Amino acid sequence: MNSVKQDVRDEMERMNKTTRRSFLDYLLGTSVGAVVVSICYPVLSFLTPPRVAESADLTVVAGKVKDIPPNSGRIFKFGSRAALLVRTPAGEIRAFSATCTHLDCTVQYRDDLRGIWCACHDGHYDLQGRNVSGPPPRPLEQFKVNVRGDEIVVSRG
Template identity: 35%
Template structure:
């Protein structure tokens, strides 16, 4: 005869439910990071803040200046005399902070050897997509960058 608890549920059925629930919880905890890796979140839209990145006269071509807004690092590079670009420094692969390499004019990720061009596009490595670009404006002699709100 099957053993029953006070509610009339057989012990074996109770253990099946208990172990099944535990297994489902463990699987969900293991699959969450896999999902974050395969489909990285990118915030889009909404109002943007404008950051003053400084005057153009003190900014040689092929150099970068790093900034941080609300814990989100980004870099502004001077591509040519009249062209500036701004990118998030978070690698789209796993979020490591990329570094600007002036001699090669590339961003390099120290975690998994990802390399990005000065246009933010993937050159090599495991990143699934380009660096997140920000809009850059030159107003008079000042460089301004539109960044997502904090």
């Protein structure tokens, strides 16, 4: 009875034993894995574009007061993105980010609607830049406007 137990134990030990081949296979497999990872990691990191730091403060001359009549709007370059200059029917000048908060389209001023409109998915904003109808989830970012003489100066920060 004892010898049968011994045999079973031996057999189980033999099955669980790490053979020289399986050990070498393990070493080879892990080194191949390490090589693959050490190649893939830099490649994947390289593929991810770095963030280009943009200054939080920005001041831009957006145009001249005489070029923008009441109840009209125009796009101007603000840093690396587009911004929208709006002159309300009452004559007040405001500036907003022209990037629709829905899916990144560029919005425009609609004089017939007296509001800001995004053509991509029919999003509407009022003259305060608030999202009033359609899919946009958030209001447009508003920038500070100063008029120096005839020049409209828009700034952020």
